[in-house]
Amino acid sequence: MSKFDRTEEAAARWLIRYEESDWTDADQAELDSWLSADVEHKVAFWRLKDAWTKGDRLASRRADTVTAERQRPKLHRYFQIAAGLAAVLVAAILLVPAMLGNGELFETAKGVQQTVLLADGSQMELNTATRLRADLAGARREVWLDSGEAYFEVVHNPRRPFVVHAGSHDVKVLGTRFSVRRDGDAVQVAVLQGRVRLDDIERAKPSSSAVLTAGAIARTDDAGVLIRQASAERVQDDLGWREGLLVFDQTTLEEAVAEFNRYNGRQLVIADPAVAAIRIGGRLQARNVDGFTRLLERIYGLKVETDGNLVTISK
């Protein structure tokens, strides 16, 4: 699903809600925050609303020409939409969410990405081989990232913080955009916009909390947290997977190969440590293993041998 599709779909759902009779000030505040989160949200919403309301006069014309069978209250009073929809699958991909003890389960297989629009208007994009659970019913909006990586666009709501539990760390936000990646105990958080707080729940000391602002990338492991203040652009590169791209900049071939292996059934192996240390840069399609190995052959003069699902790279 393209970015345009995602935004317009979300705008359409807002517009449907907006026409409901139970639209409250709080709803309006949420919509305002969604609209101001991204200029593209705003223009998409205006564009749909402009066209959609052009059809409103159809109803009035009907009233002129047809004797109504019964008095109908105003159009908008009627539109009650299942408020209990815990989440709506936007990308409608093959995985069926199942209710577990801790919220609704979302999973993606290797090479699959999925966008999920949550009932509060927040959005999650699951990267390859990811498993997470979401529970929005409680006082806090909670997500458990069991494995993999996800990008979040959280609708601002000061009364209901949004928490992502990633193993030993919690990521708390009010309303912002960020991604969380979990490989076992290692957690990486990249913030595109706004602020988030990263808490080590096992140490639970004030010193084990870190506040991350836009452009920050934090990595945690057994030793602690390493925070690097990069730039929004660097974080954007890190999120290249949302467009199906891997972005490398002075990345070792070893790391690049590990990235490819996250997305593909065909696994790349480097036979030679000297080859593993080669640094590469560029933007590559995550699913295009052939394109990647062809580049390695052509540009770096490496040897690529394929044996079933195993691709060996050597000098």
Place this chain on the structure above:
Amino acid sequence: MVDDATLEAWFCREVFPLERALTRFIRRNWREESDVLDLRQEVYARVYEAARDGLPRQAGPFVFTVARNHLINCARRARIVSFDQVADLESMDIQPDVLTPDRHLAARDELRRFEAGLEKLPRQCREVVRLRKIEGLTTRETADRLSIARGTVEQQLVHGMRAVADFMRGGSGKVRRPTSKARARNQE
């Protein structure tokens, strides 16, 4: 600083009527067909940002200048796009024909156009939109009347809303779903 209400009115009156020409312009100057709608949305966002400092006297030349600059920036940023594309874009003059907006439609024509867009929708989708817009039924009533789930009603409304908006702005008015190609890829 121009406020949002003024900007929204200006977009509806001056900018969105240019959509057919704008889409054609982007399509002609960008190699990847699948990027066109994303780019159009980004152009609208750039137009918004630029117009916030003051509405231009003429929307047409303004919108297409913003579009051209945006395409150049995108081609530069995407290292996977070849550099001759940037050169092409930089030497490109905006054709006079793209500056002519589609004739502004009178309210009655717009209503006809809405109805024509409605006629193009698939049967169930059309029925759901019709029941909401014309009969004023609730989602629940619509679901009961058609014996379908409420979630389906909502999804059909989303499809219908988007397709009609596309048709009203000179697009094909087809319902956009995840493509079969995308589905095949996801089932690998």
